[in-house]
Amino acid sequence: MKIKILFALLCAAVTLYSCRNNGEYNTLDNTSSDTALVAADSVYSANQKLIKTADLNFKVKDVRKVGEEVTGLTRHYKGMVMNHHLRSEVERLKDVELDNDSVMRVSLFNTHADxxxxxxxEHLTAFVAAVNHLGVYTTLSDMDIEDNTLSYLESQLRMDSRKELVKQQKQGTIKLKNPQDVLIFKDALVDEQINTKRIDAAVKYSTVSLSFFENNTILKERIPNTNPAVYNTGFGLRFKQAVVNGMHLFAEVFIALANLWVFVLMAVAMWMIYKYYRRKHPALFADKGPVKRVV
Known part of the structure; x- marks a missing residue:
């Protein structure tokens, strides 16, 4: 009877021990599988990565002056100007002739700045409010907040896993068949590090895009007349020039005839011979009249 009781107690003890061990293993498995999720929840709640951006479009009285004031506000709030682009576009242009030497140019243009x-x-809201006070009115004011906490956490977890893999490969715990795989993992590790740095920078400094314009401006300026047709001389000067040109032309003709003196002398000699021969033989040059035909 005592043997049966002892045997029953031993079976009960073995059963309880096995159940206890199974419970411990299950607890360890659950703990190990939930570690990453617990870490993710703690990081998400404690270190949110919120990227804030803003867009402003507004009208001002003077684009150049407002650009300088925005630069001053940026320095005041310990920021930096990344880009400043100012442009003026001429819409219409008209030239009014004042005299032969100058014209009045009237230009209609508009000025924009980006x-x-x-x-x-932490200064984004105050900066946007200060910039809004610089304009006559605002046509667009937009502020966005993008939550990159999960992307940041994903990059961190990937970095940790790649660091662990590279560490085990150096220790000889694991061996990769292709050595190029180590370089691929290292490059991927660098990419994830750069991504986290980029997110940190975007979280720390908010980007604000500004676009402002002013009313169309009319500019009048007196400029030299660039049309050569208006520069003509007076009548007296042109007449005097014509007389001088005629004298030059006569001299050129006379010089050309002088170069032909041999031909002129030959022509005179032939004319004298002809006159002499006609005087000696007048019968040859007499007019015999019409010839009568005999039928």
Missing amino acids: MTVKVPA
Whole structure:
């Protein structure tokens, strides 16, 4: 009877021990599988990566002056100007002739400016409010907040896994068949590090895109007349020039005839011979009249 009781107690102890061990293993498995999720939740709740951006489009009285004031505000809020582009486009142009030497040019043009600045994220709201006060009115004001916490966490987890893989490969724990795979993992590790740095920079400094314009401007300026047709001389000067040109032309003709003196002398000699021969033989040059035909 005692043997049966002892045997029953031993079976019960073995069963309880096995159940206890199974429970411990299950607890360890659950703990190991949930470690990453717990870490993810803690990082997500403690270190949110919020990227803030803003877009502003507004009208101002003076584009150049407002550009300088925006630069001053950016320095005040410990930011930096990344881009500043100013342009003026002529819409219409007209020239009014004043005299032969000058014209009045009337230009109608508009002026625009685009700026991109970065300011600390904690000063974004104050900076946008200050810039809004520089304009006559605002045509667009847009502010966005993008949550990159999960992307940041994903990059960190990938970095950790790649670091662990490279570490085990150096220790000889694991061996890769292709040595190029180590370089691929290292390059991927660098990419993830750069991605986290990029997210950190975007979280720290917010990007603000500004576009502002002013009313069309009319500019009048007196400029030299560039049309050569208007530069003509007076009548007296042109007449005097014509007389001088005629004298030059006569001299050129006379010089040309002088170069032909041999031919002129020959022509005179032939004319004298002809006159002499006609005087000696007048019968040859007499007019015999019409010839009568005999039928």
